[in-house]
Amino acid sequence: MIILKQPEEIEKIRTSNIIVAEILKELKEKIRPGITTLELNRYSEELAKKRGATPAFKGYRGYPFALCTSVNSEVVHGMPSNRVLKHGDIVSLDFGARYQGYYGDAAITLPVGDIAEEARLLLQTTEQSLYDGIHQARAGNRLGDISAAVQSRVEAAGFSVVRDFVGHGIGKNLHEEPQVPNYGVSGRGVELKSGMVLAIEPMVNAGTYKVRLLSDGWTVVTEDGQLSAHFEHTVAVTDEGPVILSLIRN
Ligand code: MF3
Numbered sequence: 001m002i003i004l005k006q007p008e009e010i011e012k013i014r015t016s017n018i019i020v021a022e023i024l025k026e027l028k029e030k031i032r033p034g035i036t037t038l039e040l041n042r043y044s045e046e047l048a049k050k051r052g053a054t055p056a057f058k059g060y061r062g063y064p065f066a067l068c069t070s071v072n073s074e075v076v077h078g079m080p081s082n083r084v085l086k087h088g089d090i091v092s093l094d095f096g097a098r099y100q101g102y103y104g105d106a107a108i109t110l111p112v113g114d115i116a117e118e119a120r121l122l123l124q125t126t127e128q129s130l131y132d133g134i135h136q137a138r139a140g141n142r143l144g145d146i147s148a149a150v151q152s153r154v155e156a157a158g159f160s161v162v163r164d165f166v167g168h169g170i171g172k173n174l175h176e177e178p179q180v181p182n183y184g185v186s187g188r189g190v191e192l193k194s195g196m197v198l199a200i201e202p203m204v205n206a207g208t209y210k211v212r213l214l215s216d217g218w219t220v221v222t223e224d225g226q227l228s229a230h231f232e233h234t235v236a237v238t239d240e241g242p243v244i245l246s247l248i249r250n
Pocket residue numbers: 056057058060061063068077094105106107168199232
């Protein structure tokens with residue numbers, strides 16, 4: 001069942017997502033060659049605590065960290081470690097927070113120092129595909145309109161969309177219905193309604209869409225070892241169109 005949210009609830013979900021966005025912004029400022037992903041995790045926990053928010057991922061299905069840090073060929077759920085980020089790496093930071101009973105969830109992928117042209121294109125395309133998907137998050141459209149918009153942007157650039165992980169509804173739970181795939185056919189799937197809140201999160205590989213799980217039980221990597229990027233926003237479907245809740249307004 002897809003839970004529709006009242007405007008007051010959407011504002012609460014926005015508050016949680018603004019906390020997430022602010023934390024991602026502060027983490028972004030820390031990214032430089034030499035920092036470890038564990039330091040980023042520690043910092044994310046501190047920042048959440050300072051704001052009175054609870055990291056959403058820690059303890060979720062036994063995940064042991066507050067932050068997911070997926071480097072280079074890691075797709076999602078990369079676990080913070082003593083790994084040192086180096087010049088030319090890309091790193092995805094995925095953070096979730098619970099605040100006053102509602103969840104926020106967002107992710108960005110960042111360059112570490114200067115990166116190769118292909119990596120730059122991968123980041124740009126993945127972020128653009130997220131915005132293409134968001135643009136379709138309108139009442140009267142169908143879920144497949146979001147999925148198809150993401151997929152077509154990605155494939156037009158010669159990259160591929162991960163199939164094994166999807167976006168999701170979000171609210172009083174981190175994961176709610178519906179699942180939001182990043183591939184699909186426009187005009188198909190459930191009808192989008194005002195009050196739906198969706199975490200749209202394209203995971204895009206430079207090579208094959210195929211992924212595998214490392215023996216740590218969490219880290220998902222590309223099967224061919226090529227790069228992968230991930231961007232995520234929490235978005236409300238409203239009578240005024242899509243509203244990105246995980247975006248800091250100035
Ligand atoms: N943004 C991801 C998701 O919505 C992160 C989940 S990490 C986990 O599924 F540890 F919580 F599983």
